[in-house]
Amino acid sequence: MKRFTLLLLSAAWMCLNVNAQLTADFSASEAMVPYYEQGWDSQEEFDSWTYTSNSSSTWHLGNASKPFSTIDSNSKASMVLNYSTGQNEVATSPAIDIRESSQLEFYCYSSGIFLVYGAWKLYAIADGTSTLLIDQFNWAQEKGYEGPSWEKFTVNLAAYAGKQVKFSFVYQGDYGEDEAIDGFKIKQVASSDDATINIKEGESVHFLDMSTGNVTSWNWTFEGGTPASSNEQNPMVTYKKAGSYAVTLTVGDGNSSATKTRNAFVTVSGEAPTAAVGLPDGAYLSPWVMMFVPTNVPLTFKDASTGNPSQWSWTIGGAEPSSSNEQNPTVTYPAEGTFGIRLEVANDTGSNVFETVDNAIQAGGEQEIWNITPEETTNLSMIEMGWYGNYAGTNWLGMGEFAEHFDAPLADATISKVNIYFGKVTAQSTNADIDVKIATVGDDGMPGEILGSTSLKASELAYDPTTVNATEFVFDTPIEVKAGTEFFAVVGPFPNDNGDDIAILLCRRNVGEKCTAYHFVYDEGDNYTYLETGSWYKNVDDPLSLTIAPVLKYDVLTNINTTDVSKQVASQTYYNIAGMASDKPFQGVNIVVTRYTDGTEIKGKEVKR
Numbered sequence: 001m002k003r004f005t006l007l008l009l010s011a012a013w014m015c016l017n018v019n020a021q022l023t024a025d026f027s028a029s030e031a032m033v034p035y036y037e038q039g040w041d042s043q044e045e046f047d048s049w050t051y052t053s054n055s056s057s058t059w060h061l062g063n064a065s066k067p068f069s070t071i072d073s074n075s076k077a078s079m080v081l082n083y084s085t086g087q088n089e090v091a092t093s094p095a096i097d098i099r100e101s102s103q104l105e106f107y108c109y110s111s112g113i114f115l116v117y118g119a120w121k122l123y124a125i126a127d128g129t130s131t132l133l134i135d136q137f138n139w140a141q142e143k144g145y146e147g148p149s150w151e152k153f154t155v156n157l158a159a160y161a162g163k164q165v166k167f168s169f170v171y172q173g174d175y176g177e178d179e180a181i182d183g184f185k186i187k188q189v190a191s192s193d194d195a196t197i198n199i200k201e202g203e204s205v206h207f208l209d210m211s212t213g214n215v216t217s218w219n220w221t222f223e224g225g226t227p228a229s230s231n232e233q234n235p236m237v238t239y240k241k242a243g244s245y246a247v248t249l250t251v252g253d254g255n256s257s258a259t260k261t262r263n264a265f266v267t268v269s270g271e272a273p274t275a276a277v278g279l280p281d282g283a284y285l286s287p288w289v290m291m292f293v294p295t296n297v298p299l300t301f302k303d304a305s306t307g308n309p310s311q312w313s314w315t316i317g318g319a320e321p322s323s324s325n326e327q328n329p330t331v332t333y334p335a336e337g338t339f340g341i342r343l344e345v346a347n348d349t350g351s352n353v354f355e356t357v358d359n360a361i362q363a364g365g366e367q368e369i370w371n372i373t374p375e376e377t378t379n380l381s382m383i384e385m386g387w388y389g390n391y392a393g394t395n396w397l398g399m400g401e402f403a404e405h406f407d408a409p410l411a412d413a414t415i416s417k418v419n420i421y422f423g424k425v426t427a428q429s430t431n432a433d434i435d436v437k438i439a440t441v442g443d444d445g446m447p448g449e450i451l452g453s454t455s456l457k458a459s460e461l462a463y464d465p466t467t468v469n470a471t472e473f474v475f476d477t478p479i480e481v482k483a484g485t486e487f488f489a490v491v492g493p494f495p496n497d498n499g500d501d502i503a504i505l506l507c508r509r510n511v512g513e514k515c516t517a518y519h520f521v522y523d524e525g526d527n528y529t530y531l532e533t534g535s536w537y538k539n540v541d542d543p544l545s546l547t548i549a550p551v552l553k554y555d556v557l558t559n560i561n562t563t564d565v566s567k568q569v570a571s572q573t574y575y576n577i578a579g580m581a582s583d584k585p586f587q588g589v590n591i592v593v594t595r596y597t598d599g600t601e602i603k604g605k606e607v608k609r
Contacts, residue, residue: 022213024251024260029206031195031265032103032187036096040182041076049079054088057081059169064109064148064180066350071107071150071183071269078109078182083118085174092125092168093184101189104155104167105198108136109180112145118176122155125166133167149272149350150182152200157186197266201308204238205266209249217252224268240308242270242348272350273309275343278302282410284369287377287468287549290356293333294411294554295364300330301341305352309345316341318363333363335594336572366553368419368470371404371516371545372507380547382423382503392517392546393424393503394494398530401492402504403439403447403518404548408486413552414478417454418489419470421505421547427458428499434458436473437490438481438550446518446536447488452479458495461502470549478553488518489548505547515543 040046040061051059062080069075081089108120119136133155145151157165171179187198197205205225209218220230224245225237239245245268248261280299283291293299299319303312314324317339319331333339338359345352372380382390389395392402418436435455442448454475462471473491481487494502506517517539522530573593 022215022251022253022256022258023211024249024258025210025212026247026249026260026262027191027195027208027210028197028265029189029208030197030199031190032197033190033192033195034185034187035099036186038093038184039072039075040079040184041074046079048094050092052088052090055084055086057084057087058089059091059171062180064150064178066109066148066150068107068109068150068180068182070349075182078180080181081171081179083114083173083176083178087118087171087173087176089171090168091181093166095164095166096186098157098160098163098165098186099188100161102157102161103187103189104133104157104185105152105187106184107150107152107182109148109150109182110136110177111148112140112177114175114177115140116176118171118173120169120171120179122153123168123170124157124160125168126160126163130168144274146352147272147350149352150270151272152269193262196264198269199239199266200269201240201242201271202238202306203268204236206236207234207247209233209251211249211251211258213251213258214253215251216254219250219252221248223247224266239266239268242268244268270347270349271307273305273307273345273347273352275309275345275352275354276304276306277341277343277354277356278304282407284367284407284409284552285371285373286362286367286369287372288368289338289362290360290374292362292367292369292552293364294409294413295333295336297410298330298332299410300328303327303343303345305343305345305354307345307347307349307352309347311346311351313344313346314342317358317361336364337594338362364554366416366551368549369406369552370547370549371406371514372547376507380421380423380505380507382505383508383542383544384503389496390424390501390503391519391542392506393422394496394500396496398522398524398534399519400522400534401490401520402546403488403490403520403536404546405441405516405518406487406489406550408484409481409552409554411483411554413481413483413554415452415475415481415550415552416478417472417474417551418491419472419549419551420491421468421470421549422461422463422503423505424501424503425458425461425463425471426499426501427461427495429495429497430457430459432458432495432500434461434491434494434502438475438479439488439490441486441488444536445538447490447520451481451487452477458500458502481552489550491548492520506544507547508542508544511541511543513543514545515540516545517543 046061059079059081061077068078115137121132122134123130124133218231218233220235222228222237224243225239244264245266246261246263247265250257250259279291280301283293286292312325312327314329316322316331318337319333339361340356340358342355384390388397415438433455435453437453438451439447440449452475454473462469518536520534520536522534525531
């Protein structure tokens, strides 16, 4: 009888569980409810903080040149400070009880140009101790911020849970920048219906299913999100465009369904873009210029900006066309020279400018090329392998030669020499030959046919720890490399007797990143001896680029569109800063005058090193 009763109870429980009411509900890890807000939209709000001043200009109610209403349509004013001299302007909040899982959020509008002369620091004051939370100047340096734009700041307040805290903006400086602060909120993570999500463009939200019942299916719809829908129980969604968006979840148990919609659950704030220029396909990196390109070849500059720009304004010196509002404009350089480039990007939140010096881009002529970006040049180093020697140099691991791979030139070119930057040049075997070759890319992707070679003695390698000093391996006859044909620069073998210690500088990267370095490993024979045979390998396990820099020359005469015979180059004259003229470049800065057969001429500046 007892067993029968237990079976009935079990069956009843299962029936109740299956028929439990189905409800749809959800939240997100980023959902928060604000419990302290300061918008500086009235004198009453403004006066709830305390202010001290050391100059004629102090914190006051006002508007930035781009009002905060572009972020929050309900905003009427902001806390504003105009720069002056001798400033020590302090704005301090009342004491606020900080709850568990809290976060501080606020926005600031300023330019970044003059923050070095004056900027604010944000402090938290608790238990009689003042702790720096944000240094605006350091933030701008790390971000590369120029502005002006409204920028969102967030601070995790976990360390202050359960404490009373005052927050203080302290501006110090002379002739710094105008500042505007708004949208100051302290929020707590919550799952209640009044919780909302406030993120920036490009950020993601981690949704959490909180439905009840025997849920077997989930159907999410994310207005403005990517993906726009999902059948996962707890999806992650990215929001790329500013706006206020609804989220809907429909759950099912196989027999019925339930739906919940939270309108305006996700608010995405716009972010001013940061301008950046990407290299055109086929443009070479160089130790001395930002990029090296041929003349009279179409080049498409790439917008590499972040922050979702919607407007572009290009100024491309020396190019045709010289300006464009396209995102990725295509241009040509009709004549040799060195030029600058400027890109201004903008969206509804703000704008930003990327601008180079006048000699950042070299079109035509001759220049060193390599595979290392300007940002990476500060990280050049060597790989020293202890007793086994060096990677890309003297070693006792059977690595005889090293090679650097180069993309194909966009036009026919010649290589007159290869410059190599060494970090160590100690040579006991002073008469050992070190060969440098230019090779094709074989069918297996490794160095193939040798197009030309040269050599130096180990004693002739150059190194100066106080300056950038390349060893020049000069070819007797310039080596031709054809447009569209990739190639290698190969160096080695290096001597490895006792006392030999030679190493090429290199740029080392993380696993999976760009790798252009290869090495040849000899086969091993008996008694740990190496044979003359071996194989090439790409160094994918430790991706890097070697400081091997072929000196490549684009011939302007062959690059000119030969269907237009009236536009051939007739002559080029170089002028130094003293006004002296020559048909060859001077050391230092040159003014280059290119004259064409149609009677026109173009003047350009270049820097010879």
